[in-house]
Amino acid sequence: MNYKDYKIARDRAWKCLIETKVNSLPINLKDVFSYYNINLKAFINSSDEAFIKNNIVYFNKSYNIKRVRFTLAHELGHILLKHENLTHTVHTYNNTEEYQANIFARGLLMPAIVLKELNCIEAQDIADICIVSLQAAEYRSQRLKELIQRDKFYTSPLEQQVYNNFKSFVNSF
Numbered sequence: 385m386n387y388k389d390y391k392i393a394r395d396r397a398w399k400c401l402i403e404t405k406v407n408s409l410p411i412n413l414k415d416v417f418s419y420y421n422i423n424l425k426a427f428i429n430s431s432d433e434a435f436i437k438n439n440i441v442y443f444n445k446s447y448n449i450k451r452v453r454f455t456l457a458h459e460l461g462h463i464l465l466k467h468e469n470l471t472h473t474v475h476t477y478n479n480t481e482e483y484q485a486n487i488f489a490r491g492l493l494m495p496a497i498v499l500k501e502l503n504c505i506e507a508q509d510i511a512d513i514c515i516v517s518l519q520a521a522e523y524r525s526q527r528l529k530e531l532i533q534r535d536k537f538y539t540s541p542l543e544q545q546v547y548n549n550f551k552s553f554v555n556s557f
């Protein structure tokens with residue numbers, strides 16, 4: 385996957401955080417989805433995890449809440465990134481759209497700049513505060529450590545804006 389694909393998804397997550405005006409962790413996905421007028425509908429009795437139909441995101445509620453949250457953020461990524469194949473139910477294909485939806489979900493649920501300013505770097509802490517699986521948090525934690533080592537923060541005005549929105553949350557934490 386190339387950097388351009390990564391950057392598009394990362395920037396879209398920042399814009400999503402900014403335009404929905406969410407300003408605390410864990411990200412309230414109900415608020416985020418209602419901002420975009422996208423309905424959520426739970427189902428069970430199927431092995432499918434989630435799919436999108438007529439601007440409704442259907443999700444399998446028999447999965448763990450942490451996993452469901454990441455899946456919902458992933459689906460929102462498909463929608464906001466205007467991906468073509470929205471109706472698929474399997475999300476493990478190794479293609480650009482799946483990759484971008486995961487980058488988007490990670491950026492939305494675990495904004496790096498907020499975690500860094502909270503000094504919340506370890507996977508378990510990230511999982512607890514963001515309500516994501518330990519596996520998802522581990523991936524974020526690794527990337528966060530890289531970013532800290534390279535001091536790669538605030539290079540985008542979008543990231544600066546995200547932090548401004550979360551500032552009082554960070555200060556009160």
Ligand SMILES: [Zn+2]
Nearest residue numbers: 474475482485
């Ligand atoms: Zn997908």
